[in-house]
Amino acid sequence: MNQLLLSLLFLFYLSPNLHAQQNYSGNAVMDCDNSDATGPSPAFLYTCNGKNRSCQAFLIYKSQPPYNTISSISNLLSADPLELARINNFSSSAVFPTDKEEIVPVLCSCSGKYYQATTSYTIPSNYDTYFTIANYTYEGLATCSSLIHENNYSEFGLDIGMKLQVPLRCACPTSNQTKNGTKYLLSYLVSWGDEVRNVSRRFNASTNSVTYANGFTEDNPTVFPFTTILIPLSNEPSSSQTIIHYSLPEATGEVESRLLGTRTRKKTSVRLPDAVAYVLLLYSSTML
Ligand SMILES: *[C@@H]1O[C@H](CO)[C@@H](O)[C@H](O)[C@H]1NC(C)=O
Ligand SMILES: *[C@@H]1O[C@H](CO)[C@@H](O)[C@H](O)[C@H]1NC(C)=O
Ligand SMILES: *[C@@H]1O[C@H](CO)[C@@H](O)[C@H](O)[C@H]1NC(C)=O
Ligand SMILES: *[C@@H]1O[C@H](CO)[C@@H](O)[C@H](O)[C@H]1NC(C)=O
Ligand SMILES: *[C@@H]1O[C@H](CO)[C@@H](O)[C@H](O)[C@H]1NC(C)=O
């Protein structure tokens, strides 16, 4: 009895803010069997409810081989390579370090009940499923349910060379947000260890505006890796606001071995300044 009451209270506590501009999906995006028959579901994409039916929007994508150059990322996400290079302050031939956040400018438009930035993906391997494409290739910028909905290939019939339509999660500001000075919404990809408060500060957004944008019921709610949250921006985002995430052990090993110029893959986690110091140390010891 008490437990029932507690779980009811818990559900009430978790239920989205009615005036929210969008609702946070939580881990529902990890499920491929979501339904939106009764209305828009945040496990698919963001609801088309803004002031404009299309707008300039920004996504965060973390570079991972083979998607670690301007050309491969712009192909994967159908973004303009020149814009991508400009906004990330990067030369078009350079290689991004693994797990470096890239800002991706996209055109976001309503398609049916959802906003989406549209791209397409040609399946490169036998191991791909709608889930792996959404979670691994697109890192959560696409969702399994919306991929299934958008493509008529059966879930188990995906094969090399098939071309999928991939809607990416983006949104346009509502009139309430526009009134408050929001010009763009950034679809931020949550990483391990991220806190909403810190991410908001990094992108110069008030906690209030982020809480309101995502229908959060508390100021620093729990958010899950490989989901997106919306960050309202009053200016274009800048590469100086992006960071490299070091939480995945394999990724750290790769960055480290690249920095050291060796092929060893140590699993110890290092921070960039340490790695740079280590390279300098090795360098100076060879000079002696
Ligand atoms: C805008 O804000 C007002 C007052 O806070 C609220 O009543 C209204 O529902 C909001 N509109 C939308 C579209 O959320
Ligand atoms: C957010 O969820 C609430 C409650 O389920 C719903 O009333 C509201 O329409 C949703 N907002 C959007 C933008 O989907
Ligand atoms: C909405 O459309 C108007 C008119 O085209 C434009 O001036 C404004 O910048 C757009 N707002 C957003 C948020 O894209
Ligand atoms: C999604 O991908 C990440 C790695 O990119 C992985 O750690 C995580 O377990 C995946 N999620 C699920 C539910 O498999
Ligand atoms: C998808 O739908 C189109 C048009 O209805 C059809 O031509 C095509 O064969 C379908 N593909 C599959 C795999 O069912």
Ligand SMILES: *[C@@H]1O[C@H](CO)[C@@H](O)[C@H](O)[C@H]1NC(C)=O
């Ligand atoms: C507008 O900004 C004020 C002050 O930061 C905040 O309290 C309010 O919730 C914001 N409203 C919207 C619609 O974002």
Ligand SMILES: *[C@@H]1O[C@H](CO)[C@@H](O)[C@H](O)[C@H]1NC(C)=O
């Ligand atoms: C977030 O910021 C708080 C205080 O500014 C800090 O204590 C905390 O370690 C930060 N969390 C992360 C994950 O960076």
Ligand SMILES: *[C@@H]1O[C@H](CO)[C@@H](O)[C@H](O)[C@H]1NC(C)=O
């Ligand atoms: C941060 O936002 C405030 C107002 O919200 C603005 O005045 C300031 O210029 C912004 N700072 C940066 C670095 O964008």
Ligand SMILES: *[C@@H]1O[C@H](CO)[C@@H](O)[C@H](O)[C@H]1NC(C)=O
């Ligand atoms: C862009 O890169 C150059 C050189 O790498 C650096 O001096 C400059 O501060 C960077 N600009 C921004 C906005 O980060």
